[in-house]
Amino acid sequence: MLQNAQKVQKNAYAPYSNFKVGAALVAEDGNVYSGCNVENAAYPLGQCAEAGAIASMIGHGCSKITKILILSPNSDFCPPCGGCRQKIKEFATSATQVILSTQDGKTKQVSIAELLPLAFDLN
Numbered sequence: 001m002l003q004n005a006q007k008v009q010k011n012a013y014a015p016y017s018n019f020k021v022g023a024a025l026v027a028e029d030g031n032v033y034s035g036c037n038v039e040n041a042a043y044p045l046g047q048c049a050e051a052g053a054i055a056s057m058i059g060h061g062c063s064k065i066t067k068i069l070i071l072s073p074n075s076d077f078c079p080p081c082g083g084c085r086q087k088i089k090e091f092a093t094s095a096t097q098v099i100l101s102t103q104d105g106k107t108k109q110v111s112i113a114e115l116l117p118l119a120f121d122l123n
């Protein structure tokens with residue numbers, strides 16, 4: 001996952017924030033799907049790296065995230081934004097691992113329940 005995230009992070013389109021993020025996830029088919037952030041001159045239209053990885057997973061016919069890694073562009077962790085927490089939750093189970101990684105090799109693992117307590121769910 002780390003290698004996939006590193007590869008797409010290089011291609012992130014982040015001319016406004018200069019904050020390139022890479023995300024890579026393992027789905028139920030065992031394959032890795034990745035995405036980077038894609039910003040826009042109309043700022044709210046920018047898309048986070050996690051959303052790209054999820055879209056790639058869905059496009060390949062999968063819908064369960066076993067684990068997802070989010071690679072920050074610096075030595076601080078980049079925990080997913082609020083919207084991405086909800087997007088990850090949509091395809092997560094209680095066992096889904098969210099792994100935060102930094103450029104200097106630090107990692108931290110958290111669960112979606114820790115990231116999004118009292119989450120909204122229609123079920």
Ligand code: THU
Pocket residue numbers: 014017019020021036037038039046047048049050078079080081084
């Ligand atoms: N960003 C992500 O791609 N994922 C996150 O979880 C947090 C933020 C992006 C959005 C924007 O392009 C840049 O980082 C700065 O906010």
